[in-house]
Amino acid sequence: MTVNENTARAVVAEIRDAIVRGDFVPNQRLVEADLSEQFGASRAAVRSALVELANEGLVERVQNRGARVRAVSLAEAVEISEVRMAVEGLCAAKAAEHVTREQAKQLKAIGRAMRTAVSHGDVLGYSRLNQELHRLVREVSGQRTAQDVLERLRAQSVRHQFRLAMHPGRPSRSLPEHLAIIDAICAHDAAGAEEAARAHLRSVIAALREVDQSSVRTLP
The missing domain is CATH 1.10.10.10 (Winged helix-like DNA-binding domain superfamily/Winged helix DNA-binding domain)
Known part of the structure; x- marks a missing residue:
């Protein structure tokens, strides 16, 4: 080079x-x-x-x-989340197959920190932990191609993700979804991890639409 x-x-x-x-x-x-x-x-x-x-x-x-x-519309953000659903499901399943004892400890530590952030109302801290968790799951999965795809998709929809993170009550709703992903991976339950990741992304899509409708209602 x-x-x-x-x-x-x-x-x-x-x-x-x-x-x-x-x-x-x-x-x-x-x-x-x-x-x-x-x-x-x-x-x-x-x-x-x-x-x-x-x-x-x-x-x-x-x-x-x-x-x-480039501005990403709600419709495109939903499409991106639908693709993420498939790819993150794959990563979660692979992570469950490959996770080591030390990596499981890291995942559980993030889960505990997420619980603390939600209980303290630390929205920005929870958002950072959210990103850290997804990054670690991708890393544990060993799926480099999937990692590259997800990084690109995340960057494209970052503004929608930020709005979602700031939406009242969203951390409390997403916390059990993230904990379910962590528990399944640490239990080496590939099918359960994949379904937990997909369920989380289905929730993200629903929340994106909810936030968009909320924005429309608050317009003068």
Whole structure:
């Protein structure tokens, strides 16, 4: 890999992370000159990064107007969750087959921390633990292709995920779903882990629609 390729890859990661964090919001223009200055990279590296992120579905290029952060509709967020249902179910099943004693301890520790976050009303802490749990399940599964797919899908729907995390009562509703995934994986119950993961994503889809309807009702 050449230095230029390393640089381009680093810029892709930096812009992707900024989009995932919400530093760049949907439909925000991504000006090459500004990004070049912000990330200390050449215009060519930034341009290459925007092409790569467009291929990932995070950025869209508009003729004669440059690039902008792609907005994901509710319908697309639901579709993404439906794909996640299948792939995360696979990862949970594989994780149940491969989980080690030490990994089971890590999963159970996350579960205990999630319980504490919910009891203390720590919504942001719960959201971070949620992401940590899903990341660990993917890691334990050993399914690298599935990991890559899920990372891309997560990045595309990050704004909807944030709205969902902030929805009143959502952590309390999702906690038992996450604990069921943890329990099945630690019990080496592949079928149970897959069904628990699918049940969680079905709940996510229902909640996405609920949050969207709630937003419509609160419009002036």
